[in-house]
Amino acid sequence: xxxxxxxxxxxxxxxxxxxxxxxxxxxxxxxxxxxxxxxxxxxxxxxxxxxxxxxxxxxxxxxxxxxxxxxxxxxxxxxxxxxxxxxxxxxxxxxxxxxxxxxxxxxxxxxxxxxxxxxxxxxxxxxxxxxxxxxxxxxxxxxxxxxxxxxxxxxxxxxxxxxxxxxxxxxxxxxxxxxxxxxxxxxxxxxxxxxxxxxxxxxxxxxxxxxxxxxxxxxxxxxxxxxxxxxxxxxxxxxxxxxxxxxxxxxxxxxxxxxxxxxxxxxxxxxxxxxxxxxxxxxxxxxxxxxxxxxxxxxxxxxxxxxxxxxxxxxxxxxxxxxxxxxxxxxxxxxxxxxxxxxxxxxxxxxxxxxxxxxxxxxxxxxxxx
Amino acid sequence: xxxxxxxxxxxxxxxxxxxxxxxxxxxxxxxxxxxxxxxxxxxxxxxxxxxxxxxxxxxxxxxxxxxxxxxxxxxxxxxxxxxxxxxxxxxxxxxxxxxxxxxxxxxxxxxxxxxxxxxxxxxxxxxxxxxxxxxxxxxxxxxxxxxxxxxxxxxxxxxxxxxxxxxxxxxxxxxxxxxxxxxxxxxxxxxxxxxxxxxxxxxxxxxxxxxxxxxxxxxxxxxxxxxxxxxxxxxxxxxxxxxxxxxxxxxxxxxxxxxxxxxxxxxxxxxxxxxxxxxxxxxxxxxxxxxxxxxxxxxxxxxxxxxxxxxxxxxxxxxxxxxxxxxxxxxxxxxxxxxxxxxxxxxxxxxxxxxxxxxxxxxxxxxxxxxxxxxxxxxxxxxxxxxxxxxxxxxxxxxxxxxxxxxxxxxxxxxxxxxxxxxxxxxxxxxxxxxxxxxxxxxxxxxxxxxxxxxxxxxxx
Numbered sequence: 001x002x003x004x005x006x007x008x009x010x011x012x013x014x015x016x017x018x019x020x021x022x023x024x025x026x027x028x029x030x031x032x033x034x035x036x037x038x039x040x041x042x043x044x045x046x047x048x049x050x051x052x053x054x055x056x057x058x059x060x061x062x063x064x065x066x067x068x069x070x071x072x073x074x075x076x077x078x079x080x081x082x083x084x085x086x087x088x089x090x091x092x093x094x095x096x097x098x099x100x101x102x103x104x105x106x107x108x109x110x111x112x113x114x115x116x117x118x119x120x121x122x123x124x125x126x127x128x129x130x131x132x133x134x135x136x137x138x139x140x141x142x143x144x145x146x147x148x149x150x151x152x153x154x155x156x157x158x159x160x161x162x163x164x165x166x167x168x169x170x171x172x173x174x175x176x177x178x179x180x181x182x183x184x185x186x187x188x189x190x191x192x193x194x195x196x197x198x199x200x201x202x203x204x205x206x207x208x209x210x211x212x213x214x215x216x217x218x219x220x221x222x223x224x225x226x227x228x229x230x231x232x233x234x235x236x237x238x239x240x241x242x243x244x245x246x247x248x249x250x251x252x253x254x255x256x257x258x259x260x261x262x263x264x265x266x267x268x269x270x271x272x273x274x275x276x277x278x279x280x281x282x283x284x285x286x287x288x289x290x291x292x293x294x295x296x297x298x299x300x301x302x303x304x305x306x307x308x309x310x311x312x313x314x315x316x317x318x319x320x321x322x323x324x325x326x327x328x329x330x331x332x333x334x335x336x337x338x339x340x341x342x343x344x345x346x347x348x349x350x351x352x353x354x355x356x357x358x359x360x361x362x363x364x365x366x367x368x369x370x
Numbered sequence: 371x372x373x374x375x376x377x378x379x380x381x382x383x384x385x386x387x388x389x390x391x392x393x394x395x396x397x398x399x400x401x402x403x404x405x406x407x408x409x410x411x412x413x414x415x416x417x418x419x420x421x422x423x424x425x426x427x428x429x430x431x432x433x434x435x436x437x438x439x440x441x442x443x444x445x446x447x448x449x450x451x452x453x454x455x456x457x458x459x460x461x462x463x464x465x466x467x468x469x470x471x472x473x474x475x476x477x478x479x480x481x482x483x484x485x486x487x488x489x490x491x492x493x494x495x496x497x498x499x500x501x502x503x504x505x506x507x508x509x510x511x512x513x514x515x516x517x518x519x520x521x522x523x524x525x526x527x528x529x530x531x532x533x534x535x536x537x538x539x540x541x542x543x544x545x546x547x548x549x550x551x552x553x554x555x556x557x558x559x560x561x562x563x564x565x566x567x568x569x570x571x572x573x574x575x576x577x578x579x580x581x582x583x584x585x586x587x588x589x590x591x592x593x594x595x596x597x598x599x600x601x602x603x604x605x606x607x608x609x610x611x612x613x614x615x616x617x618x619x620x621x622x623x624x625x626x627x628x629x630x631x632x633x634x635x636x637x638x639x640x641x642x643x644x645x646x647x648x649x650x651x652x653x654x655x656x657x658x659x660x661x662x663x664x665x666x667x668x669x670x671x672x673x674x675x676x677x678x679x680x681x682x683x684x685x686x687x688x689x690x691x692x693x694x695x696x697x698x699x700x701x702x703x704x705x706x707x708x709x710x711x712x713x714x715x716x717x718x719x720x721x722x723x724x725x726x727x728x729x730x731x732x733x734x735x736x737x738x739x740x741x742x743x744x745x746x747x748x749x750x751x752x753x754x755x756x757x758x759x760x761x762x763x764x765x766x767x768x769x770x771x772x773x774x775x776x777x778x779x780x781x782x783x784x785x786x787x788x789x790x791x792x793x794x795x796x797x798x799x800x801x802x803x804x805x806x807x808x809x810x811x812x813x814x815x816x817x818x819x820x821x822x823x824x825x826x827x828x829x830x831x
Contacts, residue, residue, distance in 0.1 A: 027710075097552050099712055143722055156722040175789065177667050179628055182718055183726075183826035190723040241709065246539045247530050296535050301542075 019312070019350040021120075022223055022236045022282045023146070024216070025105075026260070028244030029098060030286035032305030032333075033323060034253055035071070036085055040064040043325035051249050051294045063318050070257035073265030074308065082268070082277065083310050084368055086342060087320030090304035090335025094288065098244070098301075102287040106146035108340050108360050115359075119343060120235050121149025122358040127234065127351065128153045133193040134231055139219035139238040147237055152185045154235075155193045160201060160222050200229030208273040209266065216240045217263040224270045227280060234351070243286060249298040260284075268310060281312025281350060285339070291331050304335035307342060312350065313370045341365040371666040371831070372782040379831045380625055381657065382468035383675050384682035385783060390466075396661045397654070403469035404506050404650050409461075410499070415453040421492045422574040449751030450491040455695035455705045456752075458498070463678060463691065473505040473649075474498065475674065476624045478705075479713040480617075481516045481548060483525035485706040490520070494706050496576065497521040509617065509647040510608050513548065517570070517600045523577040526711070528570055532583040536564040543711055549607045551616030555592070562589040566598045608647060614639035626660055627668045628717040667786030667830040670720050673701035675831070676729060680823060683784070684736055685764040690756050693747055697732065701725055721829065730824045737820040739763045765819045769811070773797060773804035780819060785827040792825065 034051065038044045039058045058066035060075035065085075067075045077083040093111035095101045104111060108119035117125075124135045128151070136147040136154030147154035174181055204225040211221040219238040226233065240260060245252050264282070271277045289305030304323075320336050327334065344355040344364035355364070377396065378387035381403070391399045420429040433439040462471045478501055485494045497519045504512040516522055517540075523529065526540035541563035545555045569584030570577055579599060588597045592606050607613060618639035622630035638656055645651045671679070677697055681689055695705055702725065703714055735742075739761045748754045767779055777796045781788050788796075799818045805811060822828055 096557070097546055098710075100552055143719060156724065158722075158724045175787070177787070177830075179670060179718075179830055180667055180787070180826060183670065183721060183829045186721050186723060186726050187826050190726050193723060244710075246537060247527050295530075295537055297530065300538050 018232055018234075019279050019281065020227060020232075020234055020236065021312075021346055021350060022220075022280060023238070024220075024260075024264070024282070024284045025102070025144075025146075025237070025239040026243045026256075026284065026286040027098075027102070027239050027241045028286070029101075029288045029290060029301055030243040030305065031245055031249065031253065031290040031299055031302075032286075033289065033292065034249070035068055035257075036087070036306045037066050037068060038064060038322050038325065039066050041322070041325055047292045047325065048294045050296055051298065064322050065318065068253065068257055070254050071261045073261035073268070076265065077268055077310055078316065081316035082314065083308060084314040084316060085318045085320075086307040086309065086337055086365070086368070087318065088304045088323060088333060088336035089285070089307045089320075089339050089342065090288070090333075091338050091340070092335075094303040094332070094335065096288060096301035096303070098287060103145060105285065105287055105339060106144065108343055108358070116148075117150065118144065118146035118148045119358060119360065120146045120237070121154065123149075123347065123351075123353065124153035124234065125149040125151055126357050127353065133188075134196050134233055136235045136237070137223070137226060137231070137233045139222055139236065144237050144239070147235070152188075155197075157197070157222075160197055160226070196231060197226065200226050200231035202229070204229030205274065207266070207270045209269065211266040211270075212259075212262040214259045214263060216259055217266060220263050220267040221270075224267055224274075227271070227276060228274050245290065245298045246295070246300060247298040249294070252298075264310065271311060277311045278313045279311075281314070281346065282308075282310040283342075283346070284308040284310075289333060292325060292328055292333060293331055302332050303329070304333040307339070309368060314368055315370055317367065319365070319367055337365060338362050342368075345369070371784075371786050373661070375783050376666050376786075376831060377657075377661060379671075379675060379679060380669075382472055383462050383678035385679060386682055387468065388783075396658055399467075400469070400654055400657060403467040406465070406467040406470060408470070408502055410503075413453070413457050413495070415450060415457075416492055416495055419450060419492050420490065423572065424574075426490055445751060447489060447491070451485060451494075451706065452692050452695065452750040452752065454491055454494055454498075456690070456692040458705060459674075459691035459694050462674065470502065470505050472625075474501045476621070477501040477505060477512065479624075479708065479716075480620065481513075481522060482708050482711050482713045483519070483521040484708055485521075488521055488524040493519065493521040493524070498706075506649050506653075509642075509649065510604055513604045513608075514601045516548075517544070517567075517604070518577045520572040520577055523570060523572050528567055528577075529572060531564055531568050531570070533565075533568050533585045536561070536568055538564045540564075540567050540570075544603075545607070547711060547713075549604075549616065550610060550612060554610065554612045554616075558590075559592060562591050563603060565589045566591065566603045567600060570600060611643075614642040614647070618642055621656070623669075623716060625656070626665060628670060629668075667827075669831050670717060671829055671831055672714075672716060672720055673698035673703040676701075676829075677732075680733060680736060683765060683819065683823070684761070685766060686736065686761045688758050688761070689741065690747060690752070690758075692750050692752055693742060696746060696750060701728065726829075729829075733823045734820065736761070737763065737816060737823075763816065764812070765816055767815050769806040771806065773800040773802055776800060776804065776806060776815065777818070780815070780822060784819070784822050785825065786830040787827055792827065795821065 034053055037053055037058050039055050045052045053068060057069045059069055060067050060078055095111055106118045107115035109115045120136055128135050131151050132153050133155055138144045138147050138154060138156040140156055143156045205228055211217040223236045242256050271280050285307045286305060288301060288303055290299035290302040323333055340360050341362040342365050344360050344362050345368050347353040347355045348364045349369045374392040375385045375388040377391055378385050420426040433443040462468055465471055483497060500515045500519055504515060526543055527537050528540040531537040538560055542560045546552055565585040569580045571580050588595050591598055591603060594606055615635055619630055619635045641655055642652045677694055708714055741759055744754050744757050747757050777800055799821055800814055
């Protein structure tokens with residue numbers, strides 16, 4: 001194909017059994033300590049006189065940790081052995097700015113490094129032979145940096161039902177103006193990707209039960225449809241807002257966790273019924289945790305926090321030590337696991353992909369998958 | 371693209387000011403824009419809206435005491451919020467010199483405070499008026515005054531920031547998002563800054579320090595020690611050498627470049643600091659120097675410019691401004707209600723496959739003279755008396771010359787550039803035997819305009 005002209009190839013219908021990663025990014029910096037709770041640690045209650053969750057309210061206890069009462073869905077999945085908790089995940093020189101820290105997670109950079117492409121974008125750049133506009137799907141109103149690559153191998157869709165199929169692929173010519181090139185690619189993705197998505201939606205079998213009525217639930221329901229319909233994207237991404245709990249944390253987390261838990265549980269049951277749980281790895285994370293000591297009604301920006309993994313044939317363990325509240329860094333948790341070692345494990349185990357190809361040199365975290 | 375049209379779009383919201391810029395020249399156009407008066411009249415729909423803390427309390431209590439109170443309060447809030455949005459969009463469409471409003475939208479997206487959190491429409495109005503009255507003034511003054519708006523203080527939780535129990539949110543965003551930007555302050559500055567802002571609470575005539583809740587001990591802020599309050603803190607912040615660049619970069623992004631070269635950020639930023647943060651000399655230098663460059667196509671149109679330009683090009687003057695506000699909200703630009711304190715990202719984030727499709731579908735409908743259904747307006751709490759289901763669409767064009775001349779006329783007004791392929795497409799729509807005087811000429815030109823406004827080249831200025 002000549003340098004100045006490329007076409008979007010129609011994706012081949014790949015064989016069943018291809019893995020995919022599904023990410024839920026919790027925006028705002030979710031407080032890990034009130035999510036997966038060290039309820040047997042006196043220091044937790046000492047530092048959080050105003051917002052600690054009572055021992056009597058936590059659920060699904062094990063290894064001295066338990067879930068927030070509103071995370072019933074996650075607790076159930078854990079009981080079934082399909083949820084892995086990765087404790088104290090973060091990175092060196094933690095950044096407490098929402099946007100910078102989210103950027104670090106999405107580009108898998110060092111704290112002082114600035115990369116313009118997302119880690120999944122770079123992965124798809126290598127992994128996709130021709131340009132596959134639906135290799136990555138972002139269910140959101142705005143693009144995610146995580147999926148941003150040099151080539152347009154990912155689409156952002158707010159509502160897949162509204163994508164109108166308008167004919168076949170057309171060549172996109174590159175001009176000398178990068179902004180114009182960007183818009184041209186969008187314009188093309190708007191038509192090209194919608195064919196494949198419409199097809200997948202039509203083919204998709206119904207879910208075993210109806211999903212709850214929330215934004216996240218809708219997004220996960222679409223992701224499930226596209227997975228069941230054979231779109232064969234390698235990664236799906238979505239987000240949930242509202243975790244920046246400077247104040248009123250108790251009521252905020254109660255509200256957010258109900259949405260989060262119900263949506264995830266519906267998705268999980270859908271995947272189980274479709275016999276796709278082992279192919280689909282759901283990853284839940286946030287750009288940072290919160291300070292250990294509360295500020296009266298909430299918490300300020302912090303550092304390390306847990307990550308959760310559901311499906312993908314995971315072992316259902318709790319990996320990493322319980323949060324060490326006796327040894328803090330100026331009031332903040334010290335990370336034990338670098339998030340990039342988690343990314344490395346996902347890429348190696350699910351795609352047999354060497355993470356060094358995209359600049360991730362961390363050793364893959366062991367013990368997550370069977 | 372024709373230069374005066376390009377700058378009419380950049381300094382306003384449509385091609386309407388192209389003739390004016392051509393006539394006056396860019397320097398005088400700016401002078402006239404700066405001296406354009408601000409309308410300080412309180413809009414009628416806010417007459418009975420609660421303003422003081424007691425009135426707000428009484429208002430809320432009033433809804434608690436009636437059946438379906440919550441639902442009714444939400445409905446009233448929606449109606450008033452959309453009256454506010456419509457009022458603002460009217461200004462953008464009607465002002466002869468829209469540069470002030472263009473700058474108000476910029477500052478509105480810089481000093482973000484979302485109405486869905488504080489829920490007092492009058493506070494949104496006063497915040498907006500501070501931006502309007504100080505848009506062409508001094509940035510330090512603007513910052514000081516914004517910190518004294520109830521909207522800002524409430525939005526960033528400063529009502530929870532009191533002596534002995536500090537809340538860092540406003541202090542952090544003041545440095546990270548409103549002034550210096552990440553990397554130019556320390557976590558200690560944020561912690562100490564929270565002391566200086568402690569006790570600054572919402573009050574009847576804008577935010578004020580509560581003497582019982584404010585900090586009384588001196589603290590160190592960027593190397594200076596004292597018992598500083600918000601005004602002094604702003605002065606200290608802007609005395610930092612790195613102060614101009616964060617805001618300069620954002621201004622360059624808002625007006626001209628999605629990706630401004632760092633050399634220009636430094637160049638104009640140094641000048642901003644030299645001018646002690648006065649906007650008028652800065653904007654004059656920026657616009658007169660950039661005006662002479664060939665930069666068309668360096669920036670993706672935000673939803674406001676997209677819609678207002680489209681309506682102007684099709685000579686649709688009777689669209690309800692609230693429907694325009696609803697459109698831009700759907701496109702990710704909800705006025706008064708950004709999704710988070712960083713504001714709308716702008717640039718490439720204005721376009722995704724979904725949003726691009728929506729723009730094109732809307733363009734198709736408008737070119738056919740079709741408005742959205744009336745229920746879209748009544749759902750905003752508006753009775754729908756000022757609604758037209760259909761428009762009389764008339765694209766403006768000079769009836770002279772052959773097909774190539776007419777194409778050139780429209781192309782230079784609508785598109786940042788056009789390559790060979792596009793030109794071929796245009797000549798397929800207005801063929802070589804096009805007759806400007808014939809009865810079907812208007813329809814053919816409309817078809818051409820419809821095609822042009824759906825090209826990627828139309829999305830850029």
